[in-house]
Amino acid sequence: MGRNRVTLADVAKRAGLSKTAASMVLNGREGTRLSAEAHQRVFAAAEELGYRPNVAARSLRTRKTATIAFVSDIVATTRFAGGLIRGALDAARERDHVLLITETQGDAAFEQYAIEAILDRQVDGVIYAAMATRRLAVPPAILSGPVVLLNATSAEKLPCVLPDDERAGVTVAETLLGHGHRDRIALIGRNRQKERDPEISLAAEARLRGIRATLAAAGVKLLSETFCPEWLPEHGYTATRALLGRPERPTAIICMNDRLAFGAYQALGEAGLTIPNDISVISFDDDPTASWLRPRLSTAALPHEQMGRRAVELLLDGEAESPSFVPMPLRRRRSVGPPAGSPWVAPHD
Amino acid sequence: MGRNRVTLADVAKRAGLSKTAASMVLNGREGTRLSAEAHQRVFAAAEELGYRPNVAARSLRTRKTATIAFVSDIVATTRFAGGLIRGALDAARERDHVLLITETQGDAAFEQYAIEAILDRQVDGVIYAAMATRRLAVPPAILSGPVVLLNATSAEKLPCVLPDDERAGVTVAETLLGHGHRDRIALIGRNRQKERDPEISLAAEARLRGIRATLAAAGVKLLSETFCPEWLPEHGYTATRALLGRPERPTAIICMNDRLAFGAYQALGEAGLTIPNDISVISFDDDPTASWLRPRLSTAALPHEQMGRRAVELLLDGEAESPSFVPMPLRRRRSVGPPAGSPWVAPHD
DNA sequence: CCTCGTCGCTAAACTGATTTAGCAGAGCAT
DNA sequence: ATGCTCTGCTAAATCAGTTTAGCGACGAGG
CATH class of the missing domain: 3.40.50.2300 (Response regulator)
Incomplete structure (x- = not known):
C-alpha cells in the first residue's frame, strides 16, 4: 500500500529548501522567519507532488497519531452500536482523527489483548463504550491516557457520556x-x-x-x-x-x-x-x-449519534462537566392518544 | 498515552546484548546464529520489563502496520453492519491485526477524505463494504494495495465476498x-x-x-x-x-x-x-x-459474521477463488407449516 | 604458519517525519 | 574596525524499531 509515496525530502528538494523549512511551512509554524517566497515554493511543491505526510513517521516523533480507540464490550456488533459509532466517526473526522475499533466481548483475555493492541499503536485516547447504560470497571491499562466512558460510568469518576x-x-x-x-x-x-x-x-x-x-x-x-x-x-x-x-x-x-x-x-x-x-x-x-x-x-x-459525537468532543476538546447527559428526544408518533371513552381531545403534537 | 514505555533498547541492555540481537530474537528470525542462552536472556528481559513494540516505529521500517481499513458506504451504522464488523474483527484478531473504520456516507468528498486518511496511516489492506449487496465503482486510490470487496462486486473483478x-x-x-x-x-x-x-x-x-x-x-x-x-x-x-x-x-x-x-x-x-x-x-x-x-x-x-470473517481471510491469507459465496443458512422457525386444509404432516425440522 | 570458514554477535544505516541548535550574512551603532 | 542584533535558513539529533554489513575469535585443513 503506497510503496512510492512522496516524502517530505522530495518536497524540500523540489522547493530548493531544507526538510526543516518544508516541515515548518507545511505545519504552519508561527514565529519562523521563512520568507513569503519560501512558503510559496513549499506549498507549490507539495501540491505538485501530491505530498501526504506519513502518519507513522510523524507520530514516532510527536507521539500523536490522530487516532482514537473505540473499545466496546460488545456494542460494535449490536443494532444499538451503529449510532454510537457513526456519531463518533463524524466528530472524529471533523477533528481530522480516525477510529480504531475493537471489541472485548466481555471476555477478560480478549480485553487484555484488545487494549495491548491499541496501546501498541499509540492511540491518542480511548473511548470505552458499553452496550447497556451501566457502571463498569475500567481496565487499569487504559488509565495511562485520556479516556471517556460512553454509555457508562465507573468508580473512578472518569469523564463520561450518558443518556438522560x-x-x-x-x-x-x-x-x-x-x-x-x-x-x-x-x-x-x-x-x-x-x-x-x-x-x-x-x-x-x-x-x-x-x-x-x-x-x-x-x-x-x-x-x-x-x-x-x-x-x-x-x-x-x-x-x-x-x-x-x-x-x-x-x-x-x-x-x-x-x-x-x-x-x-x-x-x-x-x-x-x-x-x-x-x-x-x-x-x-x-x-x-x-x-x-x-x-x-x-x-x-436513545440519542446514540449525539452520544458518540459527545464522547469524541469530550476526549479531544476536553472541557464540559463530567457526567455529560445527552437528552433523549421524544419521538411523537401515533401510539398515544386520549384515554379510551374520554371526551378529551388530543393536544397538537 | 504510554509515555514511558519500555523500548527495545531497554530490553537489549537488560539482556546484555545489542538491539539487533534483541530484535532478531523477539521476531523469531531463522538463520540467526544467536545462542540459546541469548534467546533466554532476551525473552526473560522482555518479559520482566513488560516490553511491547511500538507499532509506529516498526511500520516505519517494515511498511507493515498490522492494520486493516474497513471502509463502508454507510454500512457501519446500520443494523446490518454489526455482524460484518464483528466477523472482520474476530478474524483480524486471530491474525494479530486491528481494524480502522471509516464511512463514506455515499459522499464523494467524504470518501476522498476517508481514503486519504487511511492511506496516510499505511494500512496493509482495505475492505470496502457496501450496505446492500451490489456492484459498485471502486475509488482508484485504494487500488494501489490489497483490496477485498465485502457484500459487493466491481467491474475490476476484484476479490469479493458475497452472500449466496x-x-x-x-x-x-x-x-x-x-x-x-x-x-x-x-x-x-x-x-x-x-x-x-x-x-x-x-x-x-x-x-x-x-x-x-x-x-x-x-x-x-x-x-x-x-x-x-x-x-x-x-x-x-x-x-x-x-x-x-x-x-x-x-x-x-x-x-x-x-x-x-x-x-x-x-x-x-x-x-x-x-x-x-x-x-x-x-x-x-x-x-x-x-x-x-x-x-x-x-x-x-444473511451470514454477516461469516462474510466479515471471510473478507479478512481473503485479504490477509489470499487464495480462495474470487467471488467467494457465503451460504445463507435457513433459520427454521415456526412460520412455515403444511398448506391450510391439507392432510399433510410437516416434515421434521 | 597461514588461510579459510563458521560462530556469535554488534555497529551503523535506514525508515520519514519533527525539533533543537546554530550558522552566515546584512544592517546598524559605536 | 568591532561588536551586536536580526533575518533567513539548515545540519543534525531524535523517535523506536529493522536490516545490512561485517568484526573478532576459534578451529580445521593444507
Whole structure:
C-alpha cells in the first residue's frame, strides 16, 4: 500500500529548501522567519507532488497519531452500536482523527489483548463504550491516557457520556398526562436486578425515578407495575396479557423499552384492542422497529449519534462537566392518544 | 498515552546484548546464529520489563502496520453492519491485526477524505463494504494495495465476498415444496429496479432466480408475484392486503426480505389469519426482529459474521477463488407449516 | 604458519517525519 | 574596525524499531 509515496525530502528538494523549512511551512509554524517566497515554493511543491505526510513517521516523533480507540464490550456488533459509532466517526473526522475499533466481548483475555493492541499503536485516547447504560470497571491499562466512558460510568469518576434517562422518564409521563391519562396508567418492565445493580443497568432506575416523580407531582398513582425477568418482546407480551386479565383495564401502558412495547403490541393485537383508541403505548429507546409497528410507536429516543459525537468532543476538546447527559428526544408518533371513552381531545403534537 | 514505555533498547541492555540481537530474537528470525542462552536472556528481559513494540516505529521500517481499513458506504451504522464488523474483527484478531473504520456516507468528498486518511496511516489492506449487496465503482486510490470487496462486486473483478442469494432462493423454495405447498405460493417484493440494476442490488435477481428454478424443476408455478417500490414493512403490508383481496388465497407467501415479511405479518394479523395454520410465511435476511415475531419467522439468514470473517481471510491469507459465496443458512422457525386444509404432516425440522 | 570458514554477535544505516541548535550574512551603532 | 542584533535558513539529533554489513575469535585443513 503506497510503496512510492512522496516524502517530505522530495518536497524540500523540489522547493530548493531544507526538510526543516518544508516541515515548518507545511505545519504552519508561527514565529519562523521563512520568507513569503519560501512558503510559496513549499506549498507549490507539495501540491505538485501530491505530498501526504506519513502518519507513522510523524507520530514516532510527536507521539500523536490522530487516532482514537473505540473499545466496546460488545456494542460494535449490536443494532444499538451503529449510532454510537457513526456519531463518533463524524466528530472524529471533523477533528481530522480516525477510529480504531475493537471489541472485548466481555471476555477478560480478549480485553487484555484488545487494549495491548491499541496501546501498541499509540492511540491518542480511548473511548470505552458499553452496550447497556451501566457502571463498569475500567481496565487499569487504559488509565495511562485520556479516556471517556460512553454509555457508562465507573468508580473512578472518569469523564463520561450518558443518556438522560431520568429526564426521559419525565417526558414520557408528562406526555401521558398531557393526553389526559390519569389513574389508569400501567407500567411494564420493573426489574429488581436492573434497578438495583448499576453494573447491570443505570437506565431502569433513572427512567422509573423520572416517571414516578412526574406522576406524583400530578397527584397520580400508577395503576400497576409489572415485573419482567428481561426486557424482551416475549416478556412484554406476557406482561400485557396478564394486565388485560385484570379487572380494571389501563388506558395507557408505559413500557421500559421498545422490545417490551413490541410484545405489548402483539398481546393487544391478539386481544383485538386498538392502539391508541383502546390503549395508548409509550416507551423508551427508539429501536428501528418502533417505526415499523402499526401504529408507529411513540418513544423516547436513545440519542446514540449525539452520544458518540459527545464522547469524541469530550476526549479531544476536553472541557464540559463530567457526567455529560445527552437528552433523549421524544419521538411523537401515533401510539398515544386520549384515554379510551374520554371526551378529551388530543393536544397538537 | 504510554509515555514511558519500555523500548527495545531497554530490553537489549537488560539482556546484555545489542538491539539487533534483541530484535532478531523477539521476531523469531531463522538463520540467526544467536545462542540459546541469548534467546533466554532476551525473552526473560522482555518479559520482566513488560516490553511491547511500538507499532509506529516498526511500520516505519517494515511498511507493515498490522492494520486493516474497513471502509463502508454507510454500512457501519446500520443494523446490518454489526455482524460484518464483528466477523472482520474476530478474524483480524486471530491474525494479530486491528481494524480502522471509516464511512463514506455515499459522499464523494467524504470518501476522498476517508481514503486519504487511511492511506496516510499505511494500512496493509482495505475492505470496502457496501450496505446492500451490489456492484459498485471502486475509488482508484485504494487500488494501489490489497483490496477485498465485502457484500459487493466491481467491474475490476476484484476479490469479493458475497452472500449466496441464489442458493438461498433455492432453499426457500425447497422448504415450501417440502412442506407440501404447490400451486398456491405467492411472492412479495418483485422490484424491477433492484432486479435490473446491479448497482442497486444483486440480491433481488439472484433470489428470484433460485426460487424460480426450483419451483420450475418441481413443475410448480407461482400463484402471483407482487411488486413493491421498496422492501419496507409498509410495502409488505400493502402487498399482503392486496393478495388477500384476490379470489384465490395463497397457502404460503415468500417475502423477498424480513421487513416485507414484517408487514405481511401485520396484514395477516389484521385479517384474522393464523401463521402458519392459514398461511405460511418465509423470507430472507434474518433480521433481529425475525425472532421477535409471533410465530418466529423462518428466513434464510444473511451470514454477516461469516462474510466479515471471510473478507479478512481473503485479504490477509489470499487464495480462495474470487467471488467467494457465503451460504445463507435457513433459520427454521415456526412460520412455515403444511398448506391450510391439507392432510399433510410437516416434515421434521 | 597461514588461510579459510563458521560462530556469535554488534555497529551503523535506514525508515520519514519533527525539533533543537546554530550558522552566515546584512544592517546598524559605536 | 568591532561588536551586536536580526533575518533567513539548515545540519543534525531524535523517535523506536529493522536490516545490512561485517568484526573478532576459534578451529580445521593444507
